[in-house]
Amino acid sequence: MIDQIRSDDPIRRKIETLGTTLSLPTVRKALGILEGAHASNKRFGADDVVDIHAYEPGDEAKRIDWKTSARAGRPMVVQRERPSTSKAWLLLDVGQEMTAACPSSEQAYQVAANALCMFAALSLRRGDEVSMVFGDSASITRVPFNGGLAQFERTLDTALQREWTRPRNIDALLEYARRIRDKEALVVIATEEHALEERHLSAIRMIARTHPMVLIDVATINPFDVSHARVVLDGAGKRRVPAFLRRGNTAGQVRTHREYLAASIRHELNRCGSTVIRSDSSERMFHEFVRMVSTALAQSTRNQLRAPSVLSLGDKA
Numbered sequence: 001m002i003d004q005i006r007s008d009d010p011i012r013r014k015i016e017t018l019g020t021t022l023s024l025p026t027v028r029k030a031l032g033i034l035e036g037a038h039a040s041n042k043r044f045g046a047d048d049v050v051d052i053h054a055y056e057p058g059d060e061a062k063r064i065d066w067k068t069s070a071r072a073g074r075p076m077v078v079q080r081e082r083p084s085t086s087k088a089w090l091l092l093d094v095g096q097e098m099t100a101a102c103p104s105s106e107q108a109y110q111v112a113a114n115a116l117c118m119f120a121a122l123s124l125r126r127g128d129e130v131s132m133v134f135g136d137s138a139s140i141t142r143v144p145f146n147g148g149l150a151q152f153e154r155t156l157d158t159a160l161q162r163e164w165t166r167p168r169n170i171d172a173l174l175e176y177a178r179r180i181r182d183k184e185a186l187v188v189i190a191t192e193e194h195a196l197e198e199r200h201l202s203a204i205r206m207i208a209r210t211h212p213m214v215l216i217d218v219a220t221i222n223p224f225d226v227s228h229a230r231v232v233l234d235g236a237g238k239r240r241v242p243a244f245l246r247r248g249n250t251a252g253q254v255r256t257h258r259e260y261l262a263a264s265i266r267h268e269l270n271r272c273g274s275t276v277i278r279s280d281s282s283e284r285m286f287h288e289f290v291r292m293v294s295t296a297l298a299q300s301t302r303n304q305l306r307a308p309s310v311l312s313l314g315d316k317a
Contacts, residue, residue, distance in 0.1 A: 011283060015117050015121050019125050022122070026297070028126055031126060052079075054076060063078065086185055087130075087186070088188065089131050089186065089188070090116045090131065090188050092134050093195060094136050095168020095169065095170075097194065103221050104280065111282050112192070112216055113157075114286070115190055119186075130152065132155065137169040140173065143159050170196065173189065178206050180211065187207060193219050196217075201269075209272075215277070217265070217276055217277065217278040219279060222255055
């Protein structure tokens with residue numbers, strides 16, 4: 001349920017509009033596409049077909065529809081819409097590192113929180129049960145929530161009024177996600193770009209085997225970039241970054257390293273059927289989210305339009 005909201009934040013207003021103006025079938029299809037890539041123990045969903053395409057390396061063999069394949073003359077994968085009511089788990093890293101600044105002057109946790117609101121808007125529109133989980137080195141806390149998007153935003157914002165003194169514990173947050181018993185429930189994990197390392201990929205693969213997973217990856221400010229007029233402080237000691245380090249060459253090296261790590265993580269997560277949304281501001285995160293959903297919907301439509309001609313060729317053969 002999407003209840004009446006009046007937000008002063010322009011990004012939140014866009015999110016609220018997105019959740020109220022999209023038709024229910026569109027919302028179901030959009031979330032179904034995000035959820036459809038994971039390794040599921042169920043052969044198919046029970047609802048309408050949202051995608052038909054030729055089998056490609058990386059597709060699950062159990063998703064091959066043999067009747068469609070016989071008509072087409074080659075293996076065809078059929079993706080069906082998931083049940084209309086399921087569950088979404090929104091996990092947020094609330095370690096001290098999430099107070100890092102972004103180029104938009106926002107803090108990383110603010111961008112991450114707005115990204116979670118995007119998923120909450122669509123999940124609540126579909127009628128899903130939504131659960132929020134916050135994790136740092138001191139505790140992993142599930143925050144009770146009932147109601148619509150306005151109540152979700154109030155509960156989220158209240159929970160973020162905290163001391164922000166504890167470091168993160170991304171390992172514990174991933175372990176919590178792995179232990180979620182609601183198999184096939186959507187799992188969204190929001191953190192910033194320095195949290196995940198190569199050693200975390202095995203844990204993410206385990207989550208992706210039983211749950212559709214989305215990673216929200218918030219990019220923070222490059223402390224050596226001279227194009228930023230604002231004063232950049234060290235996150236732990238609150239000391240200024242020395243002026244002699246703020247050079248184009250140093251900033252370029254940091255930028256290249258970050259982009260390389262981000263591309264590596266995206267590649268690995270895509271291989272195990274997970275989705276990554278990365279941005280350095282709430283505004284760009286919103287546009288990236290809309291672009292991703294629009295692209296997926298458009299691709300699904302094109303595949304369905306192509307399917308009849310493929311099938312007719314198979315019938316003639």
